[in-house]
Amino acid sequence: MHKIIALWAVPRSTSTAFEWMMRQRGDLDCLHEPFGEAWYQGEVPLWHRYRPGEVTTPGLTLETVWTDIQTRAQAGPVFIKDFPHYINHIWDADFLSHFTHAFLIRDPAKTITSMNDKWPDFHEGEVGFPEQRALFDLLWALNGTPPPVIDSDDLLEDPEAMTRAFCRAVGISFIKEALTWEPGGDPSEHSWWDGGSFHANLARSTGLRPQVRKYVSLVDLPDRVKQVHRRMKPHYDQLYAHRLTP
DSSP states (O other): OOOEEEEEOOTTSSHHHHHHHHHHHSSSEEEESHHHHHHHHSSSOOOTTOOTTSOOOTTOOHHHHHHHHHHHHHHSOEEEEEOGGGSGGGOOHHHHTTOEEEEEEOOHHHHHHHHHHHOTTOOGGGTOHHHHHHHHHHHHHHHSSOOOEEEHHHHHHSHHHHHHHHHHHHTOOOOGGGGBOOSOOOGGGTOOSGGGGGGHHHHHOOBOOOOOOOOOOOTTSOHHHHHHHHHHHHHHHHHHTTOOOO
16 A cells, blocks of 8 residues: 555644645645545534535445545555544544654634634534644554644745655655646635635635734634633644644
8 A cells, every 4th residue: 555644634724725735746646635525424424513404425434435545545645634533533553554644733713713704603523623632642652753743834934844844754755846836726626515615715826835924813703712712722732832843
């Protein structure tokens, strides 16, 4: 079986932009949240806000997704971007041993405000920070060393240096040309959620380019959202302390 690189992220963490960059390489079979599709739209949906009548896909399960990933890895190297909370109930040493793991984190003030903007009724179980930290801690315990972590703000400030660090950490070559692309790409070709509507900015982008670090305020957010942020922040801080630097 060829390498399966798994980038474990949280929602609204610039992870799809990173995935888009990985697609430009041309040497990886890239999958967009394959476990998430089954979690949200499989034949037995697991998301907290599911109501009868929501979109489901007969025959799509976490098990069939995993079978498909392994089949793809027989043909060549695979890259997946996904969220740990979709599969935290199936983690075990054997399953996790099939992946080359890496983590993408982002300040929860930014991810949670973005989620609240897109889904004002989001459930705390969809935020993902506790499961991301739990997987990080488990892999560290299993392997004796912490898996690589990149922070979204670091990535956006210095895309080339952070992508180099990522590639070195997961054992693949760095391809500078993958950092840029032509605008007008169609994320809906790869995104199963809502026709790729969450990725409109990505479709207009031209690459991962240096950006000035921005900060967001929580002052005007509902108390519920502020409380979610308080519970998520310690998990982010734990991974942030182990992030890669250029």
